[in-house]
Amino acid sequence: MMKLKVKEYFKVKSIEEAINLKIQYGEKAMFIAGGTDVIVGLKNKKWTPEVLISLNDIPGLSYIKEENGTVKIGALTTHREIERSSLIEKKIGALMDAVKNLGSVQIRNVATIGGNLCNAAPSADTAPPLLVHNAFVTLECKGGRRSLPLEEFFLGPGKTAKKEDEVLIEISLPTPPKTAKSAYWKHTRRAALELPIIGVAVYLDVDPREYGRLQQVFDLPDSTWDDQLRALNESEVFCKELRVALGVAAPIPLKVKDLDGIVKDKHLNDQLLSEVTDVALQKAQVRDSWRGAAWYRKEMIKVLTKRLVLICLRRILKEV
Amino acid sequence: MRYTINFKLNGEEMSIEVEPSWTLLYLLREVLGLKGTKEGCGMGECGACTVQINGKAVASCIYPVMEVDGKEVWTIEGLAQSSGTLHPLQKAFIERGAIQCGFCTPGMIMSAKALLEENPSPTEEEIKEAIAGNICRCTGYVQIIEAIKHAAEEYYGSKK
Amino acid sequence: MEAKNKEELEQFAVVGKPIPKRDAYYKATGQAFYIQDVTLPGMLYGKILWSQYPHARIVNIDTSKAKRLPGVKAVLTGYDVPEFRFGFLKDNMPLKKNKVVTLRDEVAAVAAIDPDIAEEAISLIKVDYEPLPTVFDPIEAMQEGAPLIHEEKGTNVLPLPWKLKVGDVEEAKKRSAYIVSDRFKTTWVTHCCMGTSGCVAYFDPQGNLVIYANTQIPYLAQRDFQEFLSVLGLGDKRVRVIQPYIGGGFGSKLDTYAYEYIAILLAWVTKRPVKILFTREEEFKYTSPRQPTIIEITQGCDKEGRLTFREVHMILDNGGRTSWGATTPSVMMMPISSLYKVPNVLYTATCVYTNNTYCQAMRGYGNPQATWAIECSMDELAEEAGIDPMEFRLINANQPGEITPQNFKVSSCALRECIEEVGRLLEWKEKKGKQRDKARGVGMASLIHVGGGARVYRSDGCGTIIKIDDFGKVQVFTGATDIGQGADTVIAQVVAEELGVSIDDVTVIWNDTDICPWDVGVHASRTTFIACHSALGAARKIKEKILQLASLILGVSEKELNIKNGLIFSQKDASKNISLTKLLRNIHYRTQGTIMMAEYFYDPDTEMYDKEFKGNFSKAYAYGTHGVEVEVDKETGKVKILKYVAVHDVGKAINPMLIKGQIYGGAVMGMGFALTEEMIFREGELMNPNFRDYKILTAKDVPPIEAVLIEPWEETGPYGAKGIGEPGCVPSAPAIANAIYDAIGVRIKELPITPEKILKALKEKEGS
DSSP states (O other): OOOOOOSEEEEOSSHHHHHHHHHHHGGGEEEESSOTTHHHHHHTTSOOOSEEEEOTTOTTOOOEEEETTEEEEETTOBHHHHHTOHHHHHHOHHHHHHHHTSSOHHHHHHOBHHHHHHHTOTTOTTHHHHHHTTOEEEEEETTEEEEEEGGGTEEETTEESOOTTOEEEEEEEEOOOTTEEEEEEEEOSSSSSOOOSEEEEEEEEEEEEEOTTHHHHHHSTTOOHHHHHHHHHHSEEEEEEEEEEEESSSSSOEEOOSOHHHHTTOBOSHHHHHHHHHHHHHHOOOOOBTTBOHHHHHHHHHHHHHHHHHHHHHHHHHHO | OOEEEEEEETTEEEEEEEOTTOBHHHIIIIISOOTTSOOSSSSSSSOTTEEEETTEEEEGGGSBGGGGTTOEEEOGGGTSOTTSOOOHHHHHHHHTTOOSSOSSHHHHHHHHHHHHHHOSSOOHHHHHHHTTTSOOSSSTTHHHHHHHHHHHHHHHHHHO | OOOSSHHHHHTOSSTTSOOOOTTHHHHHTTOOOBGGGOOOTTOEEEEEEEOSSSSEEEEEEEOHHHHHSTTEEEEEETTTSOOOOBSTTSOBOSSOOSEEOSTTOEEEEEEESSHHHHHHHHHTOEEEEEEOOOOOOHHHHHSTTOOOSSGGGSSSBOSOOEEEEESOHHHHHHHOSEEEEEEEEEOOOOOOOSSOOEEEEEEOTTSOEEEEEOOSOHHHHHHHHHHHHHHTTOTTSOEEEEOOBOSOOTTTTSSOOHHHHHHHHHHHHHTSOEEEEOOHHHHHHHSOOOOOEEEEEEEEEOTTSOEEEEEEEEEEEEESSOSGGGGHHHHHHHHHHHSSOOSEEEEEEEEEEOSSOOOOOOTTTTHHHHHHHHHHHHHHHHHHHTOOHHHHHHHHOOOTTOBOTTOOBOOSOOHHHHHHHHHHHTTHHHHTTTOGGGTEEEEEEEEEEEOSOOOSSSOOOEEEEEEEOTTSOEEEEESOOOSSSSHHHHHHHHHHHHHTOOGGGEEEEOOBTTTSOOBOOSOTTOIIIIIHHHHHHHHHHHHHHHHHHHHHHHTSOGGGEEEETTEEEESSOTTSEEEHHHHHHHHHSSTTOOOEEEEEEEOOSOOOOOTTSOSOOSSOEEEEEEEEEEEEOTTTOOEEEEEEEEEEEOBSOSOHHHHHHHHHHHHHHHHHHHHTOOOOEETTEESOOSTTTSOOOOGGGOOOEEEEEEOOOOTTSGGGBOOOTTGGGSSHHHHHHHHHHHHHSOOOOBSSOOHHHHHHHHHHHHHO
16 A cells, blocks of 8 residues: 655644644645545645645634624534534535535545635535525634635635635634525435535525415425426515525536526516526536536536525425 | 654554554554455545544545544454454344455444444434445445344344 | 255255355454455565557657666566467457557556555656557447557457357348337446455465466466466466455456566566555556447347347447457357347347457346347337337246257246236336326346356366365365355355255365366356355265265165264164264274265356357356336436346345345446446546546445345256356346336437436437
8 A cells, every 4th residue: 555645744733833834834735634635635646745734633623603693614624513513404504415415424524614615626515505605714824814705715626715824714604594595406426425517506585475385385295396396486485585606517616696686576486597597507617528518517507406496495484 | 754643443552653654544554454444445435444533434545644643443353352242233244144245344334333333223314324435346235234224223222 | 965846945954044154254354355465575566557548659668767766676568578468369468569559558567665666666667659540439440441459460350250140030020020220339337346456476486376366267367377487488387376355356357467467577577476456546447347339239029029030230349459358249149049039130249449448257248238238129129019018028038948049958947937026016017107297117127147157168167175074174175266246155055055064164265276176267157056066066975975984883774864963863763873073083083094075076068159159058047137116307317216126036045145145236236337337438548447436336326126036946056056146237227228218208228327318318309
């Protein structure tokens, strides 16, 4: 068995220590948390750091809490811990969907949400859910901290706005109103160990004047998506907010912009959703790759966005 | 540069000098001679190298050895008791046809053990989720799931 | 003594019982050692440099830097070693000279004191290539002017004009009321053994070769390596093949590989043990996968639905070199001629060199590919004839006692029962054609496979030596190999049953050519049938001896004696008995004593194919039917299997638990073949050499599977058994495709049936 080509492995006890070491070793060093991306990249020569700076022993970076109307997740929180969080289950459905289907239990036990974001793969599962929740990331450097919207964090495949001497310490997002729910669909060929062919996240907040038959149809064990869509069309649900984000549809996880004008206060129905997916397709830069054809990915953006709206509605109705 | 790490391995306190270039799997197989844990892919994609770290199932082929410091590790070698009594999972796997070529077996059993220690009476769905990261080419998983179910009953039964 | 029928079987002590696999204890405790675990003193690590181009002339290889790297003990290229050709058409050699014809070609090899140094040395070898025009499509490769893969052959078409002709297909066409014709394709899929390939080779102090090999053909490999030694000037030396536990076979180890010869070369040059072990990426890229096929099939039937003819033409992409892939037509003939009753058959297959990877055996050996086309076509023909597909199959089902167009003598055959059982379990009558509105459907497909060995070589034999020690412990030395399927267990079962001893007292030893007698190999699902017959032959000899000696001691006729639970007793007078161990010690420790040993070589009275590819090459044939209920998501194209039933005619199940293990494993492999698995090549390069992108199914993907054993009495089988290793993955793909057709009215003809293909077909259907 071959060894990692790593000469030094530092386990730091503070962010300052981490940053100092990174400054000292510069490009020769990489931060590592769970390692499921870093070590794999090392092994297949995606990168060749000589020094690894482990953030795992830094206290106080692993938490899930709600404070002052903000949900805060420490960057070192593992996906497994997020999976187990009732707060996330209740309020950030899309993120729960994402972590439940990420990799495998073995991966989720060590891989961190901070790592998932910093790795910045266009397929990062936690990204679209966080984007639709208007998440912020907080970065710390020697000079202090700064926060920026997640939308501005991703710059390209594997590239983020995090500077060399910064550490991602927290992900935060506003506590959604009780009437808002989100959902994430990871479209894959198998049920585990997968990166998505396409990933779609939707955040929905509604102003329901009349739910109509929706609840009934949702309660039927074998109601089809078509049945549900029809019930939606017939109902009087109006859209307060509808946000969509896509994974594997652009060089970065993509929040679909300019939807507000189309959806705000509009009657939620098939037609509106088609307009939404039209915009999504315009904004997306879907590619052909041997992992998936562009036409199929585009088709799935259309299909899955609609389905996710229905899933969100189902979740909203559960609360009511 | 060598570092000393202190950890518990299969219930025993260990203090070992390691190199930062080692993964946990390397330590287990190449240094400690514990060949039970297997390398199936080296990339954390198949589960053959699964061990328990602080009770959680982890792919040891991508787990840096330096992270093992201060932790408790269980491998397949630690399951059977010194008296020779098999762990209920081992017994169930043997008795229920869950083992063919056996290469995935140690990792599979460790994933199942991590599951049962956290959730002693899992549903079939929960079992499948727990072993979704353990690839088996021989069995089609059916008898493995049956074995885990059976061990859960016996394991859970003995806990009562 | 064997049972004459099922009733007698019920009284057996271990045969027919779900005895746990004998080596499971070692595997469950992490004590089983695989090639990965073999370490010898002074061992070096070998690594191989593969070609950078799919087709190129080797202009120069500069190994100087690599040789100078500290820790490197040898660097070899094709120019440093005597030429040796291996492979079915002898167009392969351990290290390539002059030109490379695939990205799989081995160009250089290194042995070093640790794997990291070996890898670094590889990166220091500089090869200058002159790229040549490439061809990756077999049809293109057949055309005039296509780049020639092996110039000396003058053509890319292999000199293997596979052809089977029975009756008169043209005439039968005229008499047919209904005819369908279609084209089907399968692509490369690979074994994905969880343990990667590897070997450790060394020369003992007398210059004999010892090789720890992950092989399924220890004795054929031994012969191949012996030939190789002659070329190295070591023709008078011996070869010993030792098999560690094998981390999966599935046919991947039925041929010798270049890396094995390379390990031998490195060991020879360095005079030290050399280990070569593939990484997972190397396993995907550099082992030989399943043979892809392009299949044109035409079938016809009369007004009553009886098949009149079957015409199949295949083009096989042989890749750059030849392994068993080019011989899969010899097995594909089997379902083509003998799955269902079809009186007129014409089959041709053309193998064509390309710059792609080359293929060898994989579970089913061509049968899954051929059955894919046949069973999809059967559904198409049934539809054309206006007959329900299940009914259509029953009309044409094979029957016991049949002689098929290839002259197979079918003894037991429960195909009808299998089809009917599937129909019952799927609720066929209630569901077929009735769930379109829910995009649900049911489908089925059957299989035939060899179940009583297969005379694909001149010998289909297996040898066994049995000895019993003074303590009544039995050691069975068999030439067979356990690749996880349970050979070690079923052999122990039949021996324990025959000798009347506890199964815990029987140990099967199978992994050393120095110790065990010859066997042709673990292929063709032959091991239970042939190896158990062989073991029984030896066991019977020993039993005879034991009873003879006991009769002298007890003073009764042998005829009334039997052995059960380690006690030899008279069936007429129970008081006349003696424990086996007492007898053994009695006859051993005396003047001119004797110990209990016996040997037996079993080779069935079957035939090799004659010049027309006809001949009863197996003693018995296995049948089965798989049935599937699917639900298709018409907007995403994803297929969900709601129910999967696998009904198999296995003769008598010596070990029902292990048989089911084969069926489940085969079915899941078949599902992968049908829906998700494919090796994706671009210009000969494998894009997905890992488990993330090669979609082998996980535990979460597995639908509810029911395995049902139909056990007709197979009088030629050991305790009535037939083979099962391969049948499990043969009919899965067509069963699923047929169910999808029932659900949504589209037929995908190229595997795997991906969501994209379904969605595209649905849109085309809507459009038209």
